[in-house]
Every structure is written in structure tokens, then in C-alpha cells.
Amino acid sequence: MNSFVEIVHIFTLTIMIIAALLAVIFKKLLPSVIALSVASLLLSLEFYLLHAPDVAIAEAAIGAGLTMAIFIFAIRGTR
Template sequence: MSPMVAFVHIAVLVMMIIAAFLAVILKNLLSAVIALSAASLLLSLEFYLLHAPDVAIAEAGIGAALTMAIFIFAIRATKK
């Protein structure tokens, strides 16, 4: 693994940890859900970097899009 590729891997993983941490500490529910979706999208990018494009497409479709839609329905049903 060349140093450039290793650097991209480490950058994606660090950004994933930051996004997951934001999803925990953010007070606004919609912002937290968007941070969770960003973590999922970065995970799909990591799958693509590891030469697994099938898993990457599934993760981007299910984890980043559909889960977020269901979370938004749940947030709409709560009281402000």
C-alpha cells in the first residue's frame, strides 16, 4: 500500500469518527441525523477504497438514504 493510499484511508476513517462523535453530541435532532448519514456515506467511500463496490453501493443506498428517511419520519412525529 503506497503512502498516498494509506493517507486517504486514515483521513476517511478519522472523518468517520468525527461524524459519529458529532451524531452523539449534537442537540438538534436533524443535525444529528445528517451527521449519522455522513458517517454512513464515508463508510461507503471506505468500502469503495477497499475494492468492494457492490457493498459500497448497498451501504450508500440503505445506510445513507433510506435510514435517514425513516429517521426524518420519526423526528416529524415528535413534539418540538
């Protein structure tokens, strides 16, 4: 495998783990939801790097778009 692709894999997975940890650690709700969105978007990039563009499109549309919209509605409704 190409070494550049391996470096991108390692970089993506590291930032994804950091974002997932931040989503648990943050005390405020809105930064936590944004960190979860970053983790989902990087998961979509990882699917694309593993040659699965179908799953990448579905993950980017549902995981990073619709779920975040529903979370933001819930946060606005309870505030």
C-alpha cells in the same frame, strides 16, 4: 501499498470517527441525523477503497438514503 491511498484511508477514518462522535454529542435531532448520514457515507467510501464495490453500493443506498428518510419521517411526525 500506495502512500496516497494510505493518506485517503487515514483521512476518511478520522472524519468518520469525528462524525460519529458528533452524532452522539449534538442536542438537536436533525443535525445529529445528518452527522450519522455523513458517517455512513464515509463508511461507504471506505468500503470502495477496500475494493468491495458491492457492499459500497448497498451501504450508500440503505445506510445513507433509506435510513435517513425514515429518521426524518419520525422527527417530522413527533414535532
